[in-house]
Amino acid sequence: MKPDLDAVDWALLGALQEDARLSYNELARRVHLSAPTVAQRVRRLEDAGVITGYHARVDPAAAGFPVVAQVRMKCYGARCITVHPELLDDLPEVLQVSRLTGDVCSMVLVATTSVAELERILVRLASHGETSSAMVLSTPISWRPLTPPSHP
Structure with a gap:
């Protein structure tokens, strides 16, 4: 409730x-x-689950992970990472997986130490389905606090 x-x-x-x-x-x-x-x-x-945890916001580049990418995934069945996120437990470079509507099933946020490491992660993700990636150049809005809904 x-x-x-x-x-x-x-x-x-x-x-x-x-x-x-x-x-x-x-x-x-x-x-x-x-x-x-x-x-x-x-x-x-x-x-009530409104506060789900307390975390530090870490800048990936400052922490030694300068290559950040968003990876769109299309995967189905037993190898689908949204159904079985534990399939990625051994990939600490995967920071977030979001289940989506539309023609892709998920968006995966990845932070790596190099482009070569990103390629390794993309090959691994491709074993779960079709991937399409985009490297993050900058993040003009990296985070915003949730505020009360506005009512007219």
């Missing part, structure tokens, strides 16, 4: 998306509630 998020929930989500390392005391100061109330609300958001 989808929780009803109020303005305080959205303020907490906004602050945590900006800096997930904020203490309950700092969050409480920002939303004008007590720290125990904030802790309870954050736990409720976690239990």
Whole structure:
């Protein structure tokens, strides 16, 4: 069941998306509630699956993975990576797999140390279906926080 998020929930989500390392005391100061109330609300958001984890955003190039590519996949049946994502468990270069609608079944985000490594990954992905790749030149919008829906 989808929780009803109020303005305080959205303020907490906004602050945590900006800096997930904020203490309950700092969050409480920002939303004008007590720290125990904030802790309870954050736990409720976690239990409801609204907050799914706390992560650092890492720049692949700065971390030694300068070659980033988006790979479109068409795969079917037992070798389909959207049905069996565990088939890619031994490929840490695969950062994300998204199931899509339309003429492709998935989009795979890959980060590698070189073009030769990208080629190795593409050959491996091709064993699961048809691939079409595009190297990422830059990412003008690398991430945005989720904000409350706007209602007319």
